[in-house]
Amino acid sequence: MATNLLLSIAWTHVSTRVRQTLVGMVGVAMGVGFTIMMAGLMQGSQIDFLRQLVDTMPHITVNDERRSVPNQPAEQEYAAVAMSNVANVNRRPGIRYPDTVMASLRSWLPGDVAPSVKTTAIVDHGGGRVGVTLTGIDPRLEVRVSKLASQMREGQLTDLSKAANGIIIGQALAEKLAIKNGNTVLLAGGDGTQISATVVGIFHSGLKRVDEGQVYSLIGLAQTLMGQSGIINELRVRLNDPLVAQKVATQVEAQTGYKSVSWQEANSDLLSSFSTRDFIVLTVMGAMLLSSSFATYNIISTITHEKRHDIAIMKSLGMREASVRRIFILESAMMGSVGILFGWLLGYLLCYAWSLITIFNPLTGATVPLQIYYSPTHYFATGAISILCCAVAAFFPARKATRVHPVEIIRGAS
């Protein structure tokens, strides 16, 4: 059957029923528009959160642990010998020959690597005590592996080298213990070592747990607080593309033998919760698009009911049932297509309007705009799903209508 004829009849039907057609188009447009807005909003907030997360922490952390206990020499030499309940009498072993390891990694790594010493400490100031993670860094190399320099609110990264026992603390910790830049605090290490340190800078990452629980110092100070001079127990890697961190971490671990943790692995619980959230969001968006197709279903049902005489006459003229059915599916597709175009426009405008809204975060104290992610995928996906929903919504009433025997309708009219 000539498609032109079917298109012509379909177009005539939709163009002569302006009100019904508009209602159908508005239904589709609303569904598509709000789905795009929701997708942009959800993905935008997620990406923003991940960006903050990725910016705040190294993409890969190589530490002086191993995934599994290495075989003991005696085990290697004598199969019958089994070692059990082996206690590590040493303190942290550290990464052996860290400079050599870093040089080797730099030769192929798509990014950079810097050494650090990680330990725990208690910050004591004005009667308040807070347990923190103290990371000893090299300020010259740190700028290559973290965004700490750009997150400084007071002081600079290089100020660590200018003061004796200088430390940089997070804004939340500073507020919690009422510390100001230049104040002196007491740092207590795990083995009872106590050091008086000067706050030379305050940073703000945007992540509360980091801003409240992370302190930076020079490597020497961290080693002293650990009581292990000369030790490097962590290499921090920053990659050009954070998304390949998992793959690179595996390669690094295979090369060095040390446990290498990508940011994805370190935040696997969080990313898992994102998957759940994505599923929920997709379900809601699917439901929105499906709901919008009900308007199409109703309209096509009405049109097929009103057009039953036309259906009868078209069938009596020799048009096949499938062709007549296709007319109504085409009508739905026409309404859907125009509705989708308007929906895309509506979605874009909603996204833009939402991006102008700012929200105060009482935890961070910052007022930030809603993050919207603009992606062509949102537009194409909602368009494709919507047109499919429209076609399915039209198929059932069209099938029902075109199955009616023309004689029944012709006799009824007579």
Place this chain on the structure above:
Amino acid sequence: MSEIALQVVGLVRRVQGVISHTLVDGIDLSVVKGEFLAITGPSGSGKSSLLYLLGLLDAPTEGEIIICGQATSKLSETERADVRLTKCGFVFQFHFLLPEFTALENVLLPMRAHGRMSAKDMNERAMALLTSLGLGEQTGKRPNQLSGGQRQRVALARALANRPEIIVADEPTGNLDTASTEQVFGILRDIADQGQTVVVVTHDAALAARADRRIHIVDGRIHETTFGGHRKSETAVTTGSPELQS
């Protein structure tokens, strides 16, 4: 010997339901090419049911309908639709024109559905048909802008569009005034005279008398057959109730 356009053998149409009802009860009929056959009978006698069966709009419970040599009882619904499109032209009591389309577009419809002619040829044929039926000035009008007689003539033009072998008309003048009735019947007569087979259901005995043959249906059976002045051929055989034939 004249060529048989339409042949019916042992045609039965029963409607199943709480009470089964036989609409057409064992009709045998042959209609030759170019014959004008009128079917008459009282209301509920089964004449329209017979017409719908002849035009393949309905399927028989038993029996065979042969259209231009093609047996149709085993055809699928799609194949029956194709036969309707190419070999049958329908005219109903109510014009059943598509209301959103102009007269010209309505006439174009079967040709476009068939899709065997160029757009130019289709337009030319549709215009020629409408003009020949006195509607040359009405081609751009929609059905609601036409009179009853004009609508029925547009329906006739649409029925003729694909040059069907058989024109099947169900009370085509039932809703028309006397002048329009005369005009439409005259056109049908001309169509038959030009070689196309015309089968018409009508209540109007005077009009039926102008057909080549009239069959009178009662209770789904041929009760009486009358040959008119335009009798086409001696091979036009009517059976069913032979003893009642005149």
